[in-house]
Amino acid sequence: MPLITPDIQQHVPLADKNWFKTGGAAEYYAAPTTAAEFSNALMFAQQQKLPVTLIGQGANILVSDAGISGLVVRPSLNDIFFSQLDDTNMLATAQAGVDMHELIEQCLAHGALGLEEFSGIPGTVGGSVFINIHYFEFLLSNFLVAATVIHAQTGQILEVNRDWFNFGYNYSTLHEKQHYLIDATFKLKHAADATEVAYARGRRKEIIRHRVARYPNSGTCGSFFRNFFPHEVTLESQGKKLIYVAYYLDKLGVKGALAVGGAGVSYQHANMLVNHGTATSTDLIALARTMQQKVYDAYGIMPQPECRLLGFSEYPLLT
């Protein structure tokens, strides 16, 4: 791995930097530890006319077997700051590279409550804000009040508020790839006493226990396909549109049954693809396409990915 500049490396394998454990190498790679280093990396890409791809912990990406051309940036800005907002609320500011598990633990240690609802969801703050992580009725955007972002081309740093993100289900302005997240500030309830913190810790434990029993937690990106929007489906149950893509996949008997090469559909969850150890990204794509075709043939609707597909020269799934 020869060094181009002190901060940029070449031909860095990405299989050990994503949860599927598949895919090729980054042509160029940077893991900036400060906003200034982040800006320098973007300027390098600008000068060399390289496309830029951000990654976090790789919990929601599938990297092409050919790798990713251009510069891959994996922010390693890992600080967390707390401050008191008023009598009942605290602010927690976490940089883009902070692991969500670490953030939740630190919040509980400071008596800052709310983010424990996202216990057990892997990823960094950057990746989590990007997709607006969700668990049942909780969305990360319910807590975010401010953030710092960097402009992709100019390296200019901007302070923004929640509205700037235009958050939706699986969506934030960061999808437009004009800006990348440097840090995010969350407004959290300040625990009144130790009992409230103990209750939140108990809830965290219970959510993790529930998740471990229900979902695979290695060799996967979590839900591969996003749920349908109500206007995309016609099937209803008790007056409500059936939007859950896993419902349709489950009906088709794919769970634990459908496989391509080393990739298979989890036996625990019909919408989770798993690398059983020897899968390539090509296997995972072939499996995902088969799942799409099955749902389309049976119900006339085409599942679309929640997982971000990185480094593919052409869109690899069915449209």
Ligand SMILES: Cc1cc2nc3c(=O)[nH]c(=O)nc-3n(C[C@H](O)[C@H](O)[C@H](O)COP(=O)(O)OP(=O)(O)OC[C@H]3O[C@@H](n4cnc5c(N)ncnc54)[C@H](O)[C@@H]3O)c2cc1C
């Ligand atoms: C076992 C498992 C369970 C999961 N369960 C859930 C769940 O319940 N709910 C849920 O919402 N998600 C779930 N996920 C998905 C995943 O945890 C989230 O999407 C997570 O936020 C990904 O974070 P990451 O750091 O790994 O981002 P990555 O997967 O590395 O990247 C995801 C996207 O974020 C972008 N990105 C990363 N950092 C930045 C940045 N600093 N600025 C701009 N863009 C950036 C990347 O370009 C990419 O497009 C699950 C995943 C797994 C593996």
